[in-house]
Structures are given as structure tokens and as C-alpha cells.
Amino acid sequence: MRVLVYGAGQLAQMMYLEGAPLGIEVQAVNVKDDSVVHPVSKRPLEQSLVQAIESADALTVEFEHVPERLLEQAAKSDKLMPSMDAIMVGADRVREKHLLEKFEVANCPYQIVTQIDQLDACIEALGDKLIIKASRDGYDGYGQWRLKSVDELQAIKQELAGLDLETVPLVVEKMLNFERELSLIGVRSKKGEIKIYPLAENLHHKGQLHVSVAPATQLSEPLVEQAETIFRTLADGMNYVGVLAVEMFQCQDKLLVNELAPRVHNSGHWSLSGAHTSQFENHLRALVGLPLGDTAAILPSAMVNVIGCSAFSRDLLSIPGCDLHWYGKSVREKRKMGHINLTATSYHELGDKLHKLMSYVPTEYFPELEKEAYRLRSYK
Ligand code: ATP
Ligand code: MG
Numbered sequence: 001m002r003v004l005v006y007g008a009g010q011l012a013q014m015m016y017l018e019g020a021p022l023g024i025e026v027q028a029v030n031v032k033d034d035s036v037v038h039p040v041s042k043r044p045l046e047q048s049l050v051q052a053i054e055s056a057d058a059l060t061v062e063f064e065h066v067p068e069r070l071l072e073q074a075a076k077s078d079k080l081m082p083s084m085d086a087i088m089v090g091a092d093r094v095r096e097k098h099l100l101e102k103f104e105v106a107n108c109p110y111q112i113v114t115q116i117d118q119l120d121a122c123i124e125a126l127g128d129k130l131i132i133k134a135s136r137d138g139y140d141g142y143g144q145w146r147l148k149s150v151d152e153l154q155a156i157k158q159e160l161a162g163l164d165l166e167t168v169p170l171v172v173e174k175m176l177n178f179e180r181e182l183s184l185i186g187v188r189s190k191k192g193e194i195k196i197y198p199l200a201e202n203l204h205h206k207g208q209l210h211v212s213v214a215p216a217t218q219l220s221e222p223l224v225e226q227a228e229t230i231f232r233t234l235a236d237g238m239n240y241v242g243v244l245a246v247e248m249f250q251c252q253d254k255l256l257v258n259e260l261a262p263r264v265h266n267s268g269h270w271s272l273s274g275a276h277t278s279q280f281e282n283h284l285r286a287l288v289g290l291p292l293g294d295t296a297a298i299l300p301s302a303m304v305n306v307i308g309c310s311a312f313s314r315d316l317l318s319i320p321g322c323d324l325h326w327y328g329k330s331v332r333e334k335r336k337m338g339h340i341n342l343t344a345t346s347y348h349e350l351g352d353k354l355h356k357l358m359s360y361v362p363t364e365y366f367p368e369l370e371k372e373a374y375r376l377r378s379y380k
Contacts, residue, residue: 001288004052005039006031006070007062010327010336011264011280012039014272015062018280024288027052031066040328053077058287060242061263064090065137081190081241081287082262089238090262093135093171100257103237105230107257108249113170116157122172123150129175132156136168140334141207146175176256178249182216184227185268187243187282187292188235195282195295196228197275200267200303202247203368208334210368211354212267212303214274217347217379226255234260243268243283266305266336273323273341274301299343300350302372304357306338309365316340316360319353351376 001024005012008028016026016039028039029049036045036052045052053059053073059080061071064087075084089095100107111122112135122130128150134143147156160170181204186196201216202209227248235244245265247258268279277285277293285292299321306312310331316322319342326338340357344350354373363369 001025002027002056003284003287004029004036004056004059005062006059006066006074008037008039008042009062010325010329010338011062013327014269014278014280014325015264015284016040018272018278019284022281022284022290024284026284027056028062029070031070034070049073053079060283060287061087063139064088064262065139066091082244083238083240086238086240086244086262090260091136093133093138093259094169096260097171099234099238099260103233105233105257106254108176109174111172113172114165116160116165119153119157119172123147123153126172126174128153131173131175132160133171133173134163134168135171140209140336141204144207148175176249176251178251178256180216180250181258182227182248182250182255183212183265183267184231184246184248185243185265185271185279186228186231186235186246187279187286187295188240189286189292190241190289192236193292194232194235195292196231197268197271197279197295198297199224199227200270202267203372205367208305208307209266210305210307210366211372212270213347213350213372213376214267214270214301214303215297217376220253223250223253223255230255230257242286243279266339267303269325269339270301270303270341271295272325273321273343274299299345300347301344302342302350302354302376304340304342304354304366304369305336306340306361307336307365308333309362310337312361316357319356319360321353322357347376347379351379 006029008030012028019026036047059074074080130147132145181202182199198215200212200214203211245261248255264279271278321343323341342353351373
């Protein structure tokens with residue numbers, strides 16, 4: 001069986017590695033030049049894109065910003081999963097907001113801005129602490145501006161003056177004071193079967209995910225039910241096939257959806273070590289029509305992103321229950337280079353291991369580690 005993935009980064013690589021034992025061959029498309037490449041070596045394969053589409057059993061994406069002409073070509077084959085509509089929802093915050101409204105899923109209060117002067121009305125409606133997001137092509141905090149008080153309004157207006165807001169509107173959100181960020185990763189099969197991973201708790205720094213802990217601590221039953229209802233509503237509503245990630249903010253007992261990712265997601269990487277079936281394997285299983293695998297957590301897990309650095313002691317592998325996943329990219333500021341998974345028998349022990357990890361890595365690149373190690377160690 002063969003699956004063609006649009007995008008040739010780490011997510012395609014991990015799908016390849018998880019597909020191999022099942023006899024599922026994963027190929028990747030470099031969307032910059034339409035070449036078909038090996039997802040690990042990135043070497044071109046001797047196949048045109050048209051041939052690769054023909055010979056694949058399923059087509060999928062590793063990121064939502066795939067050029068529309070490629071998505072249209074993929075959709076014509078009737079093998080694209082999730083659907084082009086679902087992918088476009090993930091790529092466009094305006095569509096995303098409309099979808100959430102259509103299914104009456106709670107989300108962050110917002111306004112859509114197509115002319116810069118509408119920002120004044122946003123302040124009136126939402127207050128003067130705002131997060132301004134380009135509706136397309138943003139990720140890892142790129143394409144975002146924060147307004148912390150009305151005094152900054154003029155400066156922000158000037159900064160945004162060059163943008164073509166008629167073509168790419170802004171989604172302006174109220175800056176929420178949430179308790180924490182959670183995400184739910186689930187998978188839906190062609191027949192509509194759904195399996196859901198435990199909620200992950202995500203720590204961001206400057207708009208970028210640094211650490212996920214799964215299962216999240218302090219999960220009440222109503223909270224889990226709320227999250228699972230949101231997932232089922234969206235996945236069933238879109239007739240979705242594959243893995244879908246839902247990023248949420250917890251505000252007291254209420255969950256507000258922040259964004260959707262129509263693909264495997266960074267906050268689900270823990271499942272490579274902490275669940276029986278990883279999100280990558282489950283995505284492939286859904287696409288090729290195999291039974292979905294167990295999504296329960298075997299042990300408490302932490303996933304630590306390695307961002308913007310490659311120089312650290314590989315002796316971190318001496319920590320029991322520690323796995324390193326390296327993406328083989330050249331170093332760039334803010335670039336995700338790899339991730340480290342840790343599993344432990346308790347949250348307390350997981351905290352100890354995170355603390356131990358700090359002695360192997362340059363901690364300035366891991367700003368969330370110490371706090372999280374300390375927090376987890378407070379559990380018995
Ligand atoms: P991703 O890498 O997840 O695709 P992104 O750049 O697309 O990120 P968001 O997930 O919308 O953008 O925002 C990044 C982070 O910024 C969030 O995880 C959260 O920490 C913070 N953030 C976003 N929206 C809000 C908000 N309305 N209030 C407070 N913080 C927010
Ligand atoms: Mg996000």
C-alpha cells in the first residue's frame with residue numbers, strides 16, 4: 001500500500017517510519033517544485049507527481065498551506081484525505097471561524113478586519129488587549145501581532161499598513177487570560193469510527209509549542225467530555241478521515257477552540273512513546289482502511305521540542321524512557337530541529353526526568369523546562 005504526503009518535512013518522515021512495519025510505503029511531495037521525494041533522505045524519486053498520484057492508495061498533507069492548485073489536482077483523484085475543504089479550513093482562519101460557528105463550537109471572541117481602520121471598532125468590541133492574526137500562512141506565532149494597550153494602536157496600524165487585507169483579512173481576537181492550553185488529537189476512519197487520544201497540555205513560548213504533557217494533569221470528567229464532544233462534532237460534521245488536532249484554551253471549566261490542524265500535530269508526538277498506536281500510524285490506518293489502533297496512554301509522557309539548536313549532549317539518551325527524534329534539518333532560529341520524548345511511571349518521576357534533561361541541553365533554548373519539571377515534581 002502506498003500513501004503520498006504533500007509536504008516533505010518531519011511529519012512526512014514520521015509517517016514514513018511508522019508506516020514501514022505495516023507495509024505502507026510513504027512518499028512525499030516537495031510542494032516548492034512538485035517533485036516526489038523520499039520522506040527521510042529527501043532524495044527525488046524517479047516518478048512524476050501525476051504518476052505518484054496514480055499509484056498511491058491515498059493522498060494526504062503534512063501541513064495545511066499546500067498551494068491550492070496542488071490540492072485541486074489531488075482532490076480530483078478522489079483519494080485525498082482529509083478532504084480539500086477540511087484542509088482549507090486549517091489554512092484559513094476566516095473559514096475556520098465560520099466552521100466553528102456553523103457547528104456552534106465555542107471559540108475565542110473575534111472580529112474580521114479587511115480595512116486597517118476597523119481596528120478601532122475591534123478595541124471597542126473586544127477591549128484593548130488583542131491578538132491580531134493574519135488569516136492565512138501563519139504558524140508557530142508567525143503572522144501575529146499583539147496589542148497590549150491602546151497606546152500601541154498607531155504603531156501597529158503602521159506596521160500592518162502594507163498588508164493587502166482585502167485578499168488576506170486579519171482575524172483579531174481578544175487576548176484571553178486562560179488557565180492553560182490543551183489539545184485533543186483524534187482519528188476518524190472512513191466508516192466514521194472515532195478514537196481519541198488523552199488531552200495533552202501544551203506549553204508555548206513566544207507563540208511556539210515547546211513542551212507537551214500527556215495525559216494532561218488535573219483532567220476532570222466533564223472537561224474530557226467537553227473536549228471529546230467538540231472533536232466528534234467537528235470530525236463527524238466534516239465527514240473527516242484521518243487525524244485531526246484541535247487546539248483549545250481552558251478558561252475555568254470551559255474549553256474554547258483556538259485552532260484546528262487537519263493533520264498529525266506536534267502536540268501528538270508524545271504518542272510515539274506513550275501510546276500503543278502513534279498518531280502517525282493511526283493516520284495511515286485511517287487512510288488505507290485498516291482498523292484504528294489503541295489511543296490510550298500507556299504512561300505519562302512529555303514531549304520536548306528542540307528548537308533552533310542542534311548542539312546538545314546525545315547522552316540524554318541515558319535517561320530511562322527517553323527517545324530522540326531528529327528531523328535532519330539545518331539549524332535556523334525558531335526552527336523545530338527534533339523532539340525528545342520522555343515517559344515515566346508517574347508525573348513526579350516525569351518531572352524528575354525533565355529536570356535531568358536540563359543537564360544535557362543548553363537551557364536557554366528550553367525556556368519552559370525548569371518550570372514544568374518543578375510543577376510535575378509537585379505531584380506525589
Ligand atoms: P501553530 O504553531 O499552533 O500553528 P499559530 O502561529 O498558527 O500556531 P495560534 O495557535 O493561533 O497560532 O497562536 C499561537 C499561540 O499564541 C497560542 O498557542 C497561544 O499561546 C497564543 N494565543 C493565540 N491566540 C490567543 C488568544 N486569543 N489569547 C491569548 N493567547 C493566544
Ligand atoms: Mg496553534
